[in-house]
Amino acid sequence: SYELTQPPSVSVSPGQTASITCSGDKLGDKYVCWYQQQPGQSPVLVMYQDSKRPSGIPERFSGSKSGNTVTLTISGTQAMDEADYYCQAWDSRGVVFGGGTKLTVL
Amino acid sequence: QVQLVESGGGLVKPGRSLRLSCAASGFTFSDYYMSWIRQAPGKGLEWVSYIGDSGSIYYADSVKGRFTISRDNAKNSLYLQMNSLRDEDTAVYYCVRVGDVSGWFDPWGQGTLVTVSA
Numbered sequence: 001s002y003e004l005t006q007p008p009s010v011s012v013s014p015g016q017t018a019s020i021t022c023s024g025d026k027l028g029d030k031y032v033c034w035y036q037q038q039p040g041q042s043p044v045l046v047m048y049q050d051s052k053r054p055s056g057i058p059e060r061f062s063g064s065k066s067g068n069t070v071t072l073t074i075s076g077t078q079a080m081d082e083a084d085y086y087c088q089a090w091d092s093r094g095v096v097f098g099g100g101t102k103l104t105v106l
Numbered sequence: 107q108v109q110l111v112e113s114g115g116g117l118v119k120p121g122r123s124l125r126l127s128c129a130a131s132g133f134t135f136s137d138y139y140m141s142w143i144r145q146a147p148g149k150g151l152e153w154v155s156y157i158g159d160s161g162s163i164y165y166a167d168s169v170k171g172r173f174t175i176s177r178d179n180a181k182n183s184l185y186l187q188m189n190s191l192r193d194e195d196t197a198v199y200y201c202v203r204v205g206d207v208s209g210w211f212d213p214w215g216q217g218t219l220v221t222v223s224a
Contacts, residue, residue: 001167033210035151042200042217043151048210086151088211094164095141095153 002091004098011104018074020101022087027068030089034063034072037084037100046085047072079105108132108213110201115218118191126218128184128201136179139204141211142186144197144220152197155186156204169195191222 004024012018022032032050035043045054050070051063060075074081082105087098114126126142141156155165155175163175174187184201198217205212 031209035211042214043211044214045205045210045212048205048212054212088151094166095143095156097151097153100150 001093002089002096004087004089004096006085006087006098006101008099009102009104011106012074012077014079014105015076018077018081018103018105020072020074020085020087020103021069022071022098023069024089024096025068027070027089028065030091032063032065032070033088035086035088036081037086039083043086074103077103077105081105108203110203110213110215112199112201112215112218115199115220117221117223119224120192120222122191123187123189124191124220126186126188126199126201126220128215130182130184130201130203133203135177135182140177140184141202141204142175142184143200143202143211143214144195145200145217146194146197149197154199157184188220191220193222196220196222 004022006022010020034047036046037043046057046061047063050065062073064071085101109131111129118124139158142154144152144154157163157175157177172190176185198219200217201215202211
């Protein structure tokens with residue numbers, strides 16, 4: 001089955017840049033989305049089609065792709081950005097999510 | 107505004123059945139693919155099923171043959187019939203709108219907890 005690989009955790013200091021990666025076989029041929037999930041809350045879409053930001057998502061969130069790795073970048077990270085982040089893509093058998101990355105702002 | 111409200115969760119014994127419902131509002135329900143996604147306690151997100159606007163249906167291997175997704179466009183409602191429930195089906199189940207064919211999931215409902223336990 002298709003798999004997306006994310007680092008389990010990423011730490012960043014307030015005001016610095018956080019980068020969360022997502023890799024998978026032939027991911028360069030697929031669109032990737034990113035979701036943010038705050039503790040006890042439902043996930044929220046923060047990026048779609050690799051690098052498009054939904055309305056209402058702050059400009060400090062950006063997305064990029066290089067080869068088979070997609071990166072969610074948070075510039076000027078704020079304490080409110082501390083959350084779990086999941087990447088997601090579609091393959092021939094349905095939908096796949098990465099295992100999630102816990103972003104800690106400290 | 108777009109709203110998705112799930113209901114029907116609860117405690118159920120292994121092998122039994124449960125039916126989840128999702129009431130949609132704030133958009134033309136019939137125009138969109140819809141999906142169920144679940145999250146076991148303390149775990150990540152797992153896609154369960156989706157249904158197209160004209161009825162095309164796909165399931166994750168983990169639920170194929172046991173779960174049935176359906177929709178009633180006249181009632182703006184999405185359903186998930188869950189049969190032969192297992193302990194590993196314990197999770198919060200989210201109703202989610204699909205933004206585009208093979209696209210993004212947005213928004214998500216608040217979720218309904220299904221607990222499978224003897």
